[in-house]
């Protein structure tokens with residue numbers, strides 16, 4: 368997992384170009400859940416700043432932390448003035464006096480170390496503060512196209528998904544990290560919801576997106592080129608995409 372977790376910086380510009388941003392509806396859910404003014408936020412694994420901009424755009428003073436210098440460099444090129452940046456992994460973050468109103472992670476929490484994760488998050492939060500974790504992969508919405516892509520990649524990439532970090536079965540109503548937050552006893556009112564994202568993109572943009580996915584980033588160059596060519600041949604010129612976001616929300620106990 369470590370190799371995958373540190374793979375993104377080599378594709379920082381492509382990441383910024385091909386990954387979609389986060390919708391207003393998601394930010395509305397998080398701020399609505401908080402139920403009180405959110406003035407300060409700490410982002411874990413901010414990457415090139417896609418979620419940073421969504422929250423900073425609401426007037427929140429965001430501290431964007433990210434361990435990969437190339438990702439942080441990309442983030443800094445589109446930096447809203449209210450954002451502070453910190454080159455640090457989650458495990459290195461130091462709690463501040465009074466804590467943050469909000470701590471959040473966008474498509475990043477599964478890359479952090481499991482040991483004492485909920486305790487570390489709780490230590491970063493103000494009393495009663497909100498934690499949010501969200502993410503979702505881009506998948507072809509058409510089942511036939513999805514099956515063709517699976518077949519095209521199968522010899523090289525068995526699955527491009529990330530297994531549940533705590534082994535929660537996919538049919539359980541509360542998925543990770545909600546399951547982990549509940550077990551820890553450090554959070555109350557743990558909720559899980561889905562924010563729908565649908566889009567239509569060109570086949571080339573879908574391939575560009577795949578070049579930013581860790582399962583492909585960690586392949587040897589020749590294997591990556593081969594599998595992406597096979598996938599391209601399986602795609603229509605325009606691809607309908609399902610990219611629903613699974614959102615977990617929790618309040619510090």
Ligand SMILES: C[S@@+](CC[C@H](N)C(=O)[O-])C[C@H]1O[C@@H](n2cnc3c(N)ncnc32)[C@H](O)[C@@H]1O
Pocket residue numbers: 372373375376386411412413414415416417418433434435438455456457458472473474475478479480
């Ligand atoms: C899939 S990217 C998500 C980036 C951004 N949050 C977004 O949604 O576009 C995952 C990010 O997690 C970062 N990451 C990996 N290990 C981490 C750790 N231990 N602590 C914090 N961030 C980590 C990676 O460097 C990468 O920028």
